[in-house]
C-alpha cells in the first residue's frame with residue numbers, strides 16, 4: 001500500500017489511545033464492550049465455522065476480535081494486521097505462545113487466508129479530506145479481498161447517522177456506494193446489514 005500522509009496521524013492517534021487506556025475497548029476508541037460485540041457478531045456472519053478457518057483481521061488493534069471468536073468457540077488461525085506498531089506489540093504480548101495467533105504491521109507478510117474482516121478501522125479519519133479517505137478505504141478493501149479466498153466483511157459508520165451528532169473527525173460512509181463497489185469489483189454475492197441499531201453498517205462479501 002502506498003504511504004498515505006493521513007495514516008501517519010491515525011497511527012499516532014491510536015498509539016496514544018492504547019497508552020492511556022491499555023488493552024480495553026477504550027484503548028481502541030470504543031465506548032463499550034457490548035457495542036463492540038454486536039459489531040463482531042455481524043462481521044462473523046460471513047465465516048463458515050463448520051471447520052477450522054484462517055482469518056486476517058485488518059486494523060486488528062490488539063486482537064479483541066480473536067479473543068471474542070475464541071470465547072464463542074470458533075476454531076481459527078488468526079492474523080492481526082495493524083498500522084500501529086504499539087497495537088501489534090500489545091497483540092503479541094497478550095497472545096504469547098499461541099501459534100494460531102500472530103500480529104504484523106506489514107501487510108506483505110500476510111499470505112492469502114480464508115477470510116478477512118475489519119471492525120472500526122476506518123471510523124477515525126481525523127482531519128483527512130473525505131474523498132481522500134474514501135480512496136484509502138477502497139485501496140484497503142482491495143487488499144482485504146486479495147488476501148481472502150472465501151470472503152470478507154467490514155463495517156463503517158453510516159452517513160445515515162443523526163446529523164446533529166455527527167463529528168468532523170469521523171468518517172461516515174455511504175453504504176450504497178460500498179455495496180455497489182463490492183458488487184462490481186469483488187463478488188456477485190454481497191450483503192448489506194444495516195438493521196442492528198448502531199450508527200454503522202456491515203457488508204459481507206462471499207466468494208464461495
Ligand SMILES: C[S@@+](CC[C@H](N)C(=O)[O-])C[C@H]1O[C@@H](n2cnc3c(N)ncnc32)[C@H](O)[C@@H]1O
Nearest residue numbers: 014028059060061064082083084087119120121
Ligand atoms: C477503532 S480501532 C479497532 C481495532 C479492532 N478492529 C477492534 O475492533 O478491536 C482501529 C484500528 O485500525 C488501525 N488502522 C487504522 N487505519 C488502518 C489502515 N489503513 N491499515 C491498518 N490498520 C489501520 C488503527 O491503528 C487501530 O488500531
